[in-house]
Amino acid sequence: MGNIKSQSLSSRVGVYLLSENRLLRDLLARLLSKKPTICVAGVSGSLDTASQEISASRPEIVLTDCLTGARDESLLRKIFEQDPTIKVVLFGMDESPEAFLKAAYLGAAGYVLKDASASEITTAVDAVAQGEAACPPKLCMNLIQHLAEQSHRGTVAEEQEASGKYSLTHRQLELVSLVAKGLTNKEIAASLNLSEFTVKNHMRRIMKQVDAEDRYEAVDMIRSTGALPHA
DSSP, X not given: XXXXXHHHHHTSEEEEEEOSOHHHHHHHHHHHHTSTTEEEEEEEOOHHHHHHHHHHHOOSEEEEOOXXXXXHHHHHHHHHHHOTTOEEEXXXXXXXXXXXXXXXXXXXXXXXXXXXXXXHHXXXXXXXXXXXXXXXXXXXXXXXXXXXXXXXXXXXXXXXXXHTTTTXXXXXHHHHHHHHTTOOHHHHHHHHTOOHHHHHHHHHHHHHHHTOSSHHHHHHHHHHTTSSOOO
């Protein structure tokens, strides 16, 4: 029987509870201990000793409402430095996209709002223990939108960097795009309201800038940076 009990305990997910509110700590500890998949590995109300205690108890999950200042953020970073595999569930949090994104960047796997019940908090812990993320759907959408915006900004920056590789002006890129379409110098001059002589000078400068032997090689080289679409 002793071996069966030991195996049962070892299969449960260890949770360390950190909260300065003693009444809330005691309530959550009782609720968590009732879940067959969870084992309360430690309980503390002190930020000063939490890091050492978490390291000693080696939990899989840390449940805390202590993300309100720089000192608390420092604690989270220290927890992850000690064990990068640990998962953190934050509760008592604001319904603020900024606060949620900060928590996500810090590495939180769960984000529970301050109006959640104790039962909802333990349910979030259970979800994270099963390998899921736990956060309000509305805030999850904010995260998705934020990542999409970041990706878009990154793409735009890459395109701008590529187009600036040869330090071409807007007029030069405009001219090269017309060359890429097969227009002659005379047709380009008419299209841009320039003299044919000016177009020829532009092309000579462009070929020199990109170190191309002819106008078509210049087009290919500039297109390779992403500054021009492929035909």
